[in-house]
Amino acid sequence: MSLDDYLDAVFIHEDDVLKAIKEDIVARGMPAIFVPPLTGAALHWLVRMTHSKSILEIGALGGYSGVWLARGLPEGGRLTSLELRPDYRDVAEANLRRAGLADRVSYRVGPAADSLEALRADGARFDFFFIDADKDNYPLYLDYALALAEPGALITADNTLQGGRVFDPKAQSSAVEAIRRFNQRVAEHPELTSLLLPIGDGLTVARYQPSV
Ligand SMILES: C[S@@+](CC[C@H](N)C(=O)[O-])C[C@H]1O[C@@H](n2cnc3c(N)ncnc32)[C@H](O)[C@@H]1O
Numbered sequence: 001m002s003l004d005d006y007l008d009a010v011f012i013h014e015d016d017v018l019k020a021i022k023e024d025i026v027a028r029g030m031p032a033i034f035v036p037p038l039t040g041a042a043l044h045w046l047v048r049m050t051h052s053k054s055i056l057e058i059g060a061l062g063g064y065s066g067v068w069l070a071r072g073l074p075e076g077g078r079l080t081s082l083e084l085r086p087d088y089r090d091v092a093e094a095n096l097r098r099a100g101l102a103d104r105v106s107y108r109v110g111p112a113a114d115s116l117e118a119l120r121a122d123g124a125r126f127d128f129f130f131i132d133a134d135k136d137n138y139p140l141y142l143d144y145a146l147a148l149a150e151p152g153a154l155i156t157a158d159n160t161l162q163g164g165r166v167f168d169p170k171a172q173s174s175a176v177e178a179i180r181r182f183n184q185r186v187a188e189h190p191e192l193t194s195l196l197l198p199i200g201d202g203l204t205v206a207r208y209q210p211s212v
Contacts, residue, residue, distance in 0.1 A: 004038070012041045018067060021095045025062035028091065034061055035132065035158055039200035040068035043130060043156065046205065047072030050154055052128035056119075057081040058112045058141055059133030063092030063099075065158075069130060070101045079105045080119075080126070082112040084133070113137065116144040125150050131157035135175035138182040146191075149208045155192070157182065161202025 001009075008014065014037040026032050035043070047055065047069055053076070055069050060083035070079045079101075083089045089107045096105045108115040112133055129145040131138060138157060145155045162179050165171035186194045186206045194206035 007038055012037045014040070017099045018064065020098075021062055021064045021067060024095060025064065025091070028062075030062055030088065030091065034064035035068075036200040039158060039203055040065055042197065042199060042203060044068045044072045046154060046156065047128055050128065050152075052154065053077045054126045054150075055079045055128040055130065056126040056145075056148065057130045057132070058116075059083065059131070060092040060107060061088055063095035065130065065132060066092055066096055066105060067099045067101065069128075070096065070099075070104045073104055077104060080108065080124075081105060082108050082115045082133070084109070084111060113140060113144075116141070116148070120144065120147050124148055127153045129153065129155045131155070132159070135159065135162075136178045138178050139185065142182055142185060146189075146208065151208065151210050153208045155186070155204075155206045155208060157186075157204045159201045160196055160204040161198065163201060166202075 022034060025034065043065060053074060057066060057069060057079060060066055060081040066079060066081055081092065083092060086109045089109050093107060096102055126148050127150045131141045160179055160183055162176050165176045166180050166183065183196060183204060186192055186204055191210050192206040192208055197203045197205060
């Protein structure tokens with residue numbers, strides 16, 4: 001038995017609903033770039049442990065991470081999910097509905113930077129962020145997360161190891177450079193307490209505590 005098999009069997013509990021969402025995404029020819037079950041379980045656990053009530057997800061795809069996140073919410077909690085493509089939003093919305101979570105989720109379609117600016121203009125606030133969209137914009141998404149964060153909020157981001165390329169000095173793509181900047185800023189920010197958990201492709205977790 002591998003470590004992943006052991007964790008799956010004992011801790012993760014990826015049920016038939018979650019498995020069906022992954023099958024649905026693949027059957028539709030969408031990219032199979034949803035988080036691994038361990039990352040989904042970690043997100044769910046973090047939402048629960050922090051008693052988060054308002055989650056902002058950047059990058060919905062077909063709703064797989066959305067189900068892990070939304071299932072961690074208490075009664076009355078809300079997930080707002082940003083997705084570039086209307087067809088992917090439709091799939092995510094249908095999958096959240098099938099999971100019995102339609103009343104907890106709403107979507108905004110279009111470039112996340114535009115949706116984030118609209119949320120900022122509306123005075124929206126969130127206590128949990130999950131960043132999982134275009135890597136080049138992670139530093140920008142961090143700026144918006146800080147602008148939209150309640151005191152004590154958690155800011156999480158996937159793929160922050162980039163398959164190990166973040167610590168390979170020869171790797172110099174724009175995505176890797178952007179993730180390096182993101183991790184460095186998160187690690188050095190005086191109002192964030194941060195760690196990069198080496199699960200999946202790397203899950204950066206930062207708690208925001210403003211100084212005033
Ligand atoms: C890695 S997938 C998200 C996977 C999803 N979080 C999960 O684990 O189930 C990235 C998603 O971000 C979306 N995306 C890419 N660029 C975007 C942008 N500029 N604004 C909003 N969404 C974007 C893609 O269409 C894709 O659905």
